Amino acid sequence: MGKLNDLAAQGQAVWLDFVDRKFLADGGLQKLVDEDGLTGVTSNPSIFEKAMGHGDAYDAALAEFDQANPGASTMARYEHLAIQDIQTAADTLRPVYDKLDAKDGYVSLEVSPYLANDTDATIAEAAKLWAAVDRPNLMIKIPGTMAGVPAIAATIDAGINVNVTLLFAVEAYKAVAMAYVAGLEKRAARGEPIDRIASVASFFVSRIDGKIDDKITEFKKRSADEADALDALRGKVAIANAKVAYAWYEDFAKSDRWQALAAKGAMPQRLLWASTSTKDPSYPDTLYVDTLIGKDTVNTIPPKTMDAFRDHGTPAETLTKDVDAARHVLSEAERLGLDLGGVTDMLVVEGVASFGKSFDDLLGAIAAKHPATA
Known part of the structure; x- marks a missing residue:
């Protein structure tokens, strides 16, 4: 038992933010499951771009697919490779999924970032990928954009x-969170089971501090009187x-609306902390x-970051500590004009654009390996 295993005792699951064919083939994922109690894997266009766009790990599979499917589009070729990796990861985690009775053991595959603002296309893509992967421990990743919210409800439904x-x-x-609930309620109203449907809400963290800290530096140049107050918010x-998001989750879990679903076996939509590597080298690497x-x-x-936490992390319950202090941090950020709302809006737009750029690069790399017709 190590520090990563100890997180389970606090009720927190550890997922790996990485997937790569060589890593899977060499038993890297299985090792993390066996030794660190890993219970999930996530992927995204940036991760796949690094995996598929560099090196030769995917070349043989791509050549085989091209021979069997002459003239296949670049998108079809990418999906073939991605689905193979996701199926392999899902199969590795299937014993975890079975042991935990569908409460964990999931692998995530993202819908095309090109569809982030198209509800109907997202719903259709989610259904297509779900059928193609054909594993019960798959999660389809859908962005929490305005168009994504109704797509989430429909996909859960x-x-x-x-x-x-x-x-x-x-x-x-x-x-x-309400979209997840609405989807479950529609199923329950039809008398369909809801006890083995899972969802996580991926809440990004370090990118927020990156933007806010830049604003703190900028504002200090203009407002020496508030320098100390601004510095007190850095990295917080x-x-x-x-x-504050988790505090809302705890309150909602006690509500009559959620308790009615829980009585029918509904699993909570867990908050998932994403973007958890430290971008500022002056901060602890396990912050x-x-x-x-x-x-x-x-x-x-x-x-x-997983290696760092395994070496010197602190596996103790911290999320519910000092919540009043957290609210004070947010009120100070508002008082000082740091505009957290504007920052988070910008980060969604930038995130969609970044994943789109990674997808562009990924498809370009695949097309370059073997010319395709589309």
Whole structure:
């Protein structure tokens, strides 16, 4: 038992924010499951771009697919490769899924980032990927954009597990939580089972501090009188934002509306902390793991941060500590004009654009390996 295993005792699941064919083939994922108690895996266009766009690990599979499917589009070729990796990861985690009775053991695959603002296309893509992967421990990643919210409800209603991504604002998180509930309620009203449908809400943290800290530096140049107050917020706003989101989750879990679903076997939509690597080298490298440990949560951790926590992390319940102080941090950020709302809105737009750029690069790399007709 190590520090990562100890997180389970606090009610927090550890997921890996990484997938790669060589890593899977070499038993890297199985090792983390066996030794660190890992219970999930996430992917996104940026991760797949790094995996598929560099090196030769996918070349043989791509050549085989091209031979069997002459003239296949670049998108079809990408999906073939991605689905193979996701199926392999899902099969590795299937014993975890079975042991935990569908409460964990999930692998996530993202809908195309090109569809982030198209509700109907997102719903159709989620159904297509769900059928193609054909594993009960798959989660389809849908962005928590305005168009994504009704797509989340419809996808849950269809009995498909959902990982909601690109959440930065507490209000945006509340909207997707209600979408999850609405989807479950529709199924329950038809008399369909809801006890094995899972969802997580991926709440991003470190990117918020990156933007806010830049504003703090800028504002200090213009307002020497508030320099100390501004400095006191450095590296704290993202964690405070996450703690307030979790406090709302705890309150909602006690509501009559949720309790009615729980009585029918509904599983809570766990908050998942994403973007948990430390971007500022002056901060502890386990900052966004140490400070966000709590019941019914997930931390999806990149390999380097996972290594750091295994070595010197602190596995103690922290998420419900100092919530009043967290609210004070957010009120100070508002008083000082740091505009957290504007920052979180911007981060959603940038996140969609970033994943779109990674997808562009990924498809370009695949097309370059073997010319395709589309």
